[in-house]
Amino acid sequence: MATAAITAEREHYLNNEYGIRSWLLTTDHKRIALLYLISITFFFFVGGFFALLIRLELLTPAGDMVQADTYNKLFTMHGQVMIFFFLIPSIPAVLGNFLVPLMIGAKDLAFPRINLLSWYLYIIAGAIYVHCILTGGVDTGWTFYTPFSTAFSNTKVIEAGIAIFIAGFSSILTGLNFVVTIHRMRAPGMTWSRLPLFIWAHYATSIIQLLGTPVLAITLLLVVFERAFNLGIFDPTRGGDPLLFQHLFWFYSHPAVYIMILPAMAVESEVVACFTRKRIFGYNFVAMSSILIAVFGFLVWAHHMFVAGISLYSALIFSMLSYLVAVPSAIKVFNWTATMYKGSISFTTPMLYAFGFIGLFTMGGLTGLFLACLGIDVHVHDTYFVIAHFHYIMVGGAVMGYLGGMHFWWPKISGRMYPEGWGRLAALLVFVGFNLTFFPQFILGYMGMPRRYWQYPPEFQVLNVLSTAGSTVLAVGYLLPMVYFLWSMRYGKIAEDNPWGAAGLEWQTTSPPPTFNFEEPPEVTWEAYNYEQIPAPAEVQVER
Amino acid sequence: MSDSQIAVEQHGPELLHHFVDAEQQRDAASLGMWLFLATEIMFFGGMFCAYLIYRYWYYNEFAAGSRSIDLKWGTINTAVLICSSLTVALGVRAAQMGKRKLLVVLLLLTIVFGLTFLGIKGLEWYTKFEEHHIPGHSFNASDLEKPPYSNGGIDQQHEQIFFSLYFAMTGLHALHMIIGVGMFIFLTYYAWKGRYSPKYYTPIEMGGLYWHFVDIVWIYLFPLLYLIDRKPLG
């Protein structure tokens, strides 16, 4: 067992260089991952702050805390910050950046300087958006629908649009780096069928980032041009079609939700395999399902527009395609569950998040199918049912995947163990708080409460109060890991190379890894998830 | 001696430390550039989508607007870009053969062609400005309502959509040209300094791929904007 003295002597990526320049000018993918970790955590707080204000306003039926226009800004900025500055980068830019080279046995990503550039683009975009918030904000809804955003809104649409445009390029460059790395830099013996499913899912995510984000970029640019130079592409008085904006916007923004969930599925595969000590059931199916999600995800975008005025025939097509896209996701859920059958399950913190993920993602996914049905969608479109649906996936799914992943790889990233008891408590609080916050919203939506409204009929108040109460529990659940992760960096138990007894090349190197990842370049002669060859740790090493 | 040390000695200091050998580095650069071009296809593609839909809706206005832009200059500009693609391709070949001076000349010619294209485009835009065809308050395309469009009439408001797309598409293309010219200025400088050789000319090749892509975008913009309806009058 490593002692503090040995760890202090050994050089690794955190202590090989000190000083702010060594961080701000780093090209080490692991350091860049940490730079992203700090930045996205900051934006998580910003987005969370807006959520808090929304939930406070919704405690009472009257619009008594903020004005209506302000409320419009709150939900707009909550959405934009959470989606573009937290969820889209989160797992890929933090865990992906850190782990992709390690998992394939490479020394770094293919383009380390472009990796750093992508972080700087993110920071510049974030700074512009923060400036936008502080100087008046934007009130168009996170979706920037025209013609309100182009012709009528008096808020800082151009600034927000430019910020998200730049953030989009950060995302594109990350995706580009991953695809080239995975194709070109796998270690000898690391064939495609030996790749961890984490890599397959991030590959699929990167495809979406590469092919979808540019369309968002051009669409936002056209909105900015329309506002700035009076071009008339979306202007109805000049014959422009507001639905054209929606087609172009959702062509990206639907696949974007798969950018947000696939990496969480990536984490899920690794965590479930490790804490059932088994190869993921149906490896080929899970790998292929990632690719299918990426492809099918591009075929369904107009299901966001069923009641916007598209033709009934195209609505039918998109409805059928939307049912199709659920299939690969369901395949994954079945395979993770089948993996658990007759496995040796340990209920560590990452595994608790993994259990939560499966249940909540399934609920979110199934309610998506309700929405894909044209008849139901007419009734619940633009209500809290939709909000509950996507929060089940993005928070119950993606955020829990992110937290589970952070706990699982924390020993590798920091060289320390987090306190397991507190970890489990936080996971429980997140689960309970999440369900209390968002389950009532399904009922509210079905009962008819519209979204984006800052006042509502009194009969909806009880459920809204429950939802707000849940959000406070959720907030505590989120704050706890931030506290104990920081605590662990100083006082946490020193982690061994492979505290979980997990399969994967990242666990074959030290915790934390050396700057160039491996002392000797690895050569792979075994299949992925070779748990039959890895002894389980005597007790799965946890900090009590 | 480690593999990377051997690689550095054989291939010079351009080999970055995280690559196993120069071939891996080159293959990575190539795949990276092609993926970037794929993103550019989707980036321009959004505007092609808008173009497609509005041409479907407002064919008369698109046809009239297309007639009002100068076919002669559009054709000349297309030829200019094609010449620039030739000089780029020959330049990559010169780099492959280690002919430094020829490479520099070809790169400079490419820049000249690129600037020529931009100059002509600037003139075309200026003409549009004079004719009041720039969308906005002073837009006035009543001069388009002559045969063969005088029967159906041209909706002035819808006409603005054609010109909005015209300026957005050619403007974005021109921006890419400007970036390309800037990139080639750097490439020319480094080529003159002798940085490229038959063993290492990846930046020239990658710059070439980008330049050819920008040419291909114009190859499509030309018929879509200039050739909607050029049937003889009467």
Added chain:
Amino acid sequence: MSEHILSSKLYYAIWIMLLVLTVVTALVARVDLGPFNTIVALVIATFKALLVVLFFMHVKYTSEKLTKMVIVAAVFWLLLLLALSMADYTTRLLS
């Protein structure tokens, strides 16, 4: 990416073909082919683009299948955007 050094004659030949096709497309536009004007123009443009991709960008001579897959995928994705959007616009009046 290939180490193939192509002959400069080939490049000049492609160049001439591209210039000729440019003139052809401009001239054909003046002939009334009805709806085929657009199709012919796009076919010529696509042929020109293919010449640039295959020869100037060396795709014909590369042994790397991935390059071709990337190009095909990107073009396919663009067509997806265009086709599914048009599925809405062309059927609106039918509703």
